[in-house]
Amino acid sequence: MNCLRKEASRILNLNTIPTDTSLYSGYWPPILSFHEPKSSYITLQACLCNPSTFKVSEIDRSSEDLASFALDSGLGLAGAGGETPAYSLKLVNFQRDSKRTLHVDRSVFLDTFRRLSLDEYALYLYLTDTPGLHFLGSRSSHPSLSAAAENATSVLGFYVNCIDHTLIWSYNQATGATNAISIVRYRPDANTLMRSILTSRDDCVMFNPLFLGFVSCFQGFSTFWNTSELSDTVGEAELMTYTQNLQNFQTMELDHRSTELLVHLSNRCVRAGSVVTTTESKLQMLRLSRDIARRLEHESPLWDELKLIHESGPPGAVPGFEITGGTLQQQTTREIQHAVAFLQQQIEYRIANWEYIQKKSRETVNLIMGRIQRTDTVVNKRDSSSMNVIAMVTMAFLPSTFLATLFAVPALQESVTLKSNFYLYMVCAVPTTGVVFLLWGVWTERLSKADLNPSCIDTIHKHMGKHCIVLDVERLYLLLHVLLYRQ
Numbered sequence: 001m002n003c004l005r006k007e008a009s010r011i012l013n014l015n016t017i018p019t020d021t022s023l024y025s026g027y028w029p030p031i032l033s034f035h036e037p038k039s040s041y042i043t044l045q046a047c048l049c050n051p052s053t054f055k056v057s058e059i060d061r062s063s064e065d066l067a068s069f070a071l072d073s074g075l076g077l078a079g080a081g082g083e084t085p086a087y088s089l090k091l092v093n094f095q096r097d098s099k100r101t102l103h104v105d106r107s108v109f110l111d112t113f114r115r116l117s118l119d120e121y122a123l124y125l126y127l128t129d130t131p132g133l134h135f136l137g138s139r140s141s142h143p144s145l146s147a148a149a150e151n152a153t154s155v156l157g158f159y160v161n162c163i164d165h166t167l168i169w170s171y172n173q174a175t176g177a178t179n180a181i182s183i184v185r186y187r188p189d190a191n192t193l194m195r196s197i198l199t200s201r202d203d204c205v206m207f208n209p210l211f212l213g214f215v216s217c218f219q220g221f222s223t224f225w226n227t228s229e230l231s232d233t234v235g236e237a238e239l240m241t242y243t244q245n246l247q248n249f250q251t252m253e254l255d256h257r258s259t260e261l262l263v264h265l266s267n268r269c270v271r272a273g274s275v276v277t278t279t280e281s282k283l284q285m286l287r288l289s290r291d292i293a294r295r296l297e298h299e300s301p302l303w304d305e306l307k308l309i310h311e312s313g314p315p316g317a318v319p320g321f322e323i324t325g326g327t328l329q330q331q332t333t334r335e336i337q338h339a340v341a342f343l344q345q346q347i348e349y350r351i352a353n354w355e356y357i358q359k360k361s362r363e364t365v366n367l368i369m370g371r372i373q374r375t376d377t378v379v380n381k382r383d384s385s386s387m388n389v390i391a392m393v394t395m396a397f398l399p400s401t402f403l404a405t406l407f408a409v410p411a412l413q414e415s416v417t418l419k420s421n422f423y424l425y426m427v428c429a430v431p432t433t434g435v436v437f438l439l440w441g442v443w444t445e446r447l448s449k450a451d452l453n454p455s456c457i458d459t460i461h462k463h464m465g466k467h468c469i470v471l472d473v474e475r476l477y478l479l480l481h482v483l484l485y486r487q
Helices: 002-013 063-071 106-115 121-127 192-200 211-226 228-240 243-251 258-296 301-312 328-407 423-452 455-467 473-486
Strands: 041-050 053-061 087-096 132-139 155-161 165-172 177-185
Touching (some): 041 063, 053 063, 132 301, 155 211, 165 211, 211 258, 211 328
Parallel strands (some): 087 177
Antiparallel strands (some): 041 053, 132 155, 155 165
């Protein structure tokens, strides 16, 4: 872990892209990229001074205010007596684009990251796009923290990455402070669900070390309730896979509008393919929520690991006043575990339902593709029949035309006029035409047998070699090219 932290620290200190990339021998290290800093950033702060004093505030702060916000101990939200909060939560929201470029100034981001005492290895996980919930272990407090927090024994690091957002946070066991950074992919409704969950909380569960992990799990699960486009897509998938439509696909006959039919089938195939893609994206979100829920369930080793770390610290390491049913951390842990158990069943059922819809959509795509191939085959066969008619007409007139041209040659013209002997032309033309059709029929039959039995191709080639003169056009062209080039 220490080696990986050093690698992450090297990435943080890499301000410019190296010009000599040959030193990496094909390995290109991930680099944090920044672009188009925002004028203000959404910050959320909550504190708990005593069981009856709970305050939450959401403020847009400028880049200059982030440094003081990161070092603030929460006194701005303290009670009337000015007492120091026993628990606090601070979260800074940053946005990124589809290429994982952060919309913030580099110095502002790194300064905020260090002041919040976050684990640098979490940035390495972010750059490598590692999904899921990860516990990064405990470590000593960062040297850049304020003097009031320098006596902290250990800081717990956490990381969670979903499709739409990444959360990196730390929990200080001595001060009960949770510091977090949220990196959200930019959308018009970016992070609205998470912000509504955080700002609407009026209990102490948000001060649990794993509360943000539960928020990520719940967000991935709740996204489906707020997406109307998803319902339309599912309805389209259901409509396209009804039994009646399947029968229509089977009984649909080819008419003179073959082009329109192919276009119609292709459009249906594209829509069904979009259903498969959409369901796969939603399934991935549900699978991530399921994996996070498994990490947060009652029998997960993660809770035992946190308990051992807590017990290994000095007495009274976690500030906590007694509430009904135990300490605050014990009570909030039970609430999170109960909520996770409630969500797990619904997540499993939703995954099964979406897998069923995806399977039906894929079967619909295969069915439409088969129908397209069948229609295309019928069209090609019809075009081939038309070409056969043209070939037959050509063969019917070719011998007679050839003989008529031959008899019209002046060298064959003597004093005798052939007009009185026209039967000679018919005697030659009719048998020749019959021989041409006979040879064409025999050759067509041989080719059809060769399509069914590939071994017949060699026999035909041997027959052609014995009784025919085969001109290889490509070799003849190359030979002429060489001769002309030499001259």
